[in-house]
Amino acid sequence: xxxxxxxxxxxxxxxxxxxxxxxxxxxxxxxxxxxxxxxxxxxxxxxxxxxxxxxxxxxxxxxxxxxxxxxxxxxxxxxxxxxxxxxxxxxxxxxxxxxxxxxxxxxxxxxxxxxxxxxxxxxxxxxxxxxxxxxxxxxxxxxxxxxxxxxxxxxxxxxxxxxxxxxxxxxxxxxxxxxxxxxxxxxxxxxxxxxxxxxxxxxxxxxxxxxxxxxxxxxxxxxxxxxxxxxxxxxxxxxxxxxxxxxxxxxxxxxxxxxxxxxxxxxxxxxxxxxxxxxxxxxxxxxxxxxxxxxxxxxxxxxxxxxxxxxxxxxxxxxxxxxxxxxxxxxxxxxxxxxxxxxxxxxxxxxxxxxxxxxxxxxxxxxxxxxxxxxxxxxxxxxxxxxxxxxxxxxxxxxxxxxxxxxxxxxxxxxxxxxxxxxxxxxxxxxxxxxxxxxxxxxxxxxxxxxxxxxxxxxxxxxxxxxxxxxxxxxxxxxxxxxxxxxxxxxxxxxxxxxxxxxxxxxxxxxxxxxxxxxxxxxxxxxxxxxxxxxxxxxxxxxxxxxxxxxxxxxxxxxxxxxxxxxxxxx
Numbered sequence: 289x290x291x292x293x294x295x296x297x298x299x300x301x302x303x304x305x306x307x308x309x310x311x312x313x314x315x316x317x318x319x320x321x322x323x324x325x326x327x328x329x330x331x332x333x334x335x336x337x338x339x340x341x342x343x344x345x346x347x348x349x350x351x352x353x354x355x356x357x358x359x360x361x362x363x364x365x366x367x368x369x370x371x372x373x374x375x376x377x378x379x380x381x382x383x384x385x386x387x388x389x390x391x392x393x394x395x396x397x398x399x400x401x402x403x404x405x406x407x408x409x410x411x412x413x414x415x416x417x418x419x420x421x422x423x424x425x426x427x428x429x430x431x432x433x434x435x436x437x438x439x440x441x442x443x444x445x446x447x448x449x450x451x452x453x454x455x456x457x458x459x460x461x462x463x464x465x466x467x468x469x470x471x472x473x474x475x476x477x478x479x480x481x482x483x484x485x486x487x488x489x490x491x492x493x494x495x496x497x498x499x500x501x502x503x504x505x506x507x508x509x510x511x512x513x514x515x516x517x518x519x520x521x522x523x524x525x526x527x528x529x530x531x532x533x534x535x536x537x538x539x540x541x542x543x544x545x546x547x548x549x550x551x552x553x554x555x556x557x558x559x560x561x562x563x564x565x566x567x568x569x570x571x572x573x574x575x576x577x578x579x580x581x582x583x584x585x586x587x588x589x590x591x592x593x594x595x596x597x598x599x600x601x602x603x604x605x606x607x608x609x610x611x612x613x614x615x616x617x618x619x620x621x622x623x624x625x626x627x628x629x630x631x632x633x634x635x636x637x638x639x640x641x642x643x644x645x646x647x648x649x650x651x652x653x654x655x656x657x658x659x660x661x662x663x664x665x666x667x668x669x670x671x672x673x674x675x676x677x678x679x680x681x682x683x684x685x686x687x688x689x690x691x692x693x694x695x696x697x698x699x700x701x702x703x704x705x706x707x708x709x710x711x712x713x714x715x716x717x718x719x720x721x722x723x724x725x726x727x728x729x730x731x732x733x734x735x736x737x738x739x740x741x742x743x744x745x746x747x748x749x750x751x752x753x754x755x756x757x758x759x760x761x762x763x764x765x766x767x768x769x770x771x772x773x774x775x776x777x778x779x780x781x782x783x784x785x786x787x788x789x790x791x792x793x794x795x796x797x798x799x800x801x802x803x804x805x806x807x808x809x810x811x812x813x814x815x816x817x818x819x820x821x822x823x824x825x826x827x828x829x830x831x832x833x834x835x836x837x838x839x840x841x842x843x844x845x846x847x848x849x850x851x852x853x854x855x856x857x858x859x
Contacts, residue, residue: 341625353556355441364460369703374496376410387507390405410447411449446466473614477622519666524662524666528670531631548741554738564731573761592685607683608631735750
C-alpha cells in the first residue's frame with residue numbers, strides 16, 4: 289500500500305492495518321518458538337478457560353457489583369430506514385460464528401470450565417419509545433438498566449442487546465457483553481461483522497441462513513487450550529522470572545490520600561470525570577514525545593506516575609496498563625477475552641528531570657511489552673503478594689491509551705450507524721482509572737474513581753493537577769518533575785495564606801487553665817469535648833479536671849512539678 293493511499297484512510301483504518309502488520313511480524317518471528325494454534329478435535333462439551341477468564345470468573349464470585357464492573361457496553365444511534373429483522377439475523381449469525389458468544393462457565397473442582405452451546409441466538413429485546421413524552425428519559429433509563437443488569441455466567445448468554453425505537457427512522461442499539469467473552473478489540477470485530485452482515489442481508493439479498501464472511505480459522509477455546517500448553521515451559525519460566533525480578537519488593541498499595549478510609553471489602557461502585565487538553569497543550573505533548581523518542585502513551589503515563597508519586601509520597605508507583613495481546617494472526621478476527629494487563633513499576637526516585645523520567649518510562653514500557661505473553665494472573669501467582677479483599681493485587685491505578693477512530697458514521701445504504709458518547713461510569717475496577725485518546729487534535733478522556741474512597745471534588749482537583757504537570761513538562765523538559773507547580777494561584781493562596789491566617793487576640797498574662805475556668809463560668813452547659821457520640825459540657829469537664837487536680841495534690845504533686853501522662857485519647 290502506498291503512502292498516499294494510507295493518507296486517504298481513516299485513522300482507525302490506519303491503526304488497524306499497522307496493528308495487523310505488527311501482529312503478523314511478531315507471529316512470523318516467533319513462529320520457531322510458538323506452536324501453531326490448531327482447531328481442537330471434537331469430543332468433550334466443556335473446555336478449560338483461559339487464564340484471564342479464570343481471573344474474571346473468580347472476581348464475579350464476589351458478587352453482582354463486582355461482576356458488573358466488567359461489563360463492556362457500546363451504544364449506537366441508527367438513523368434512516370432500519371430492517372430490524374436483518375439486524376437480528378446479523379447478530380444471530382455473529383453468535384453462530386463465534387463460540388465465545390455461546391459460552392457459559394461452570395466450576396469443575398473449583399475451576400471454571402467453558403461450556404459451549406451448539407446453537408444460539410443473540411438476545412435482542414425491542415422497545416418502542418416513539419410518541420412518548422419523555423422518550424429521552426426512557427432512553428436514559430434503559431441505558432442504565434442495560435449497563436447495570438448482571439450476567440449469569442453459569443447460565444448465559446453473556447452478550448445481549450436492546451433496540452429502542454425513537455421514531456420512524458431513528459433507533460438506538462444498546463449492546464452489552466461481559467468482559468469474560470470480549471475486550472475492546474472484540475467490539476471492533478463485532479461492529480465490522482455486524483455492518484457486513486446487515487449490508488448483505490438487508491441490501492444485497494443474501495439469505496439470512498448463509499454466512500457471506502470468511503470462515504474463522506480457530507475459536508477462542510482453541511486459543512485457551514494452546515495458551516495453557518504453550519505457557520508451560522521455557523517461555524513461561526523466562527517471562528515469569530522477568531516479572532519476579534521487576535516487581536519483587538514493589539509497593540503493594542498506593543498510599544494516595546483518600547476522602548474516606550478504605551473499606552475492608554472492595555465495593556466496585558464508581559463514577560468518572562471527563563478530561564480534555566486543549567489543542568496547544570496536546571500538540572506540545574506530541575512535540576515533547578517526538579523529541580525524546582516516546583509515544584504519547586509513554587509521555588502521559590510518565591506524567592500520571594509523577595502525579596501519583598507526589599500525592600502518595602512514594603518514590604515508586606505501580607500502574608496497570610492493558611495490552612491487546614493479539615500477537616498471532618489466527619486470533620485477530622476472533623471475539624474473545626485476549627487483553628492482558630501489565631503491571632509497570634515506575635521509579636521516581638532521585639528527583640529526575642522530565643527528560644530522565646521519560647527515558648525511564650520508555651525503557652520500562654518496552655521491556656514490559658517484550659514480556660507481555662505471561663498472563664497477569666500468573667504474575668500474581670509467582671509473586672504471591674499478601675492478598676486483601678480491600679484492593680486489587682499489585683496495583684490499584686490503571687492507565688489506558690485508546691486508539692480512537694475519527695468518529696465517522698458507518699453507512700449501510702440509507703442507514704447511518706454511529707457510536708453514542710460513553711456514559712458516565714457507575715462502577716470502578718480499581719481505585720483510579722485514567723483513560724485517554726487523541727481525537728481531532730485534542731487529547732481527551734476520563735478519570736474513573738472508586739466512590740468508596742474519593743469525592744468528585746477531589747478528583748476534579750486531581751484532573752487540574754495533571755493538567756498543570758503536563759503543562760510544566762511540555763514547557764521545560766530539563767526541570768525536575770517534582771518541582772513543577774501543581775496548584776493554581778487561587779488554591780496556592782488558599783493553602784499558604786488563608787489556611788494559615790490563624791492570628792487571634794488572646795488575653796495576655798493568664799494561664800490556659802484560668803481561661804478555661806472563666807469559659808466554664810460563662811457557658812457551663814456548652815459542649816467542650818465530644819467523642820463517639822458522647823460529650824462533656826464545660827462544667828462537667830471542669831469538675832473532672834478539679835477532681836484530678838485534688839487527687840494529684842494528695843500524691844504530693846505541687847506547682848511546676850512535671851507529671852507524665854500515659855493513656856488513650858478519650859473523654
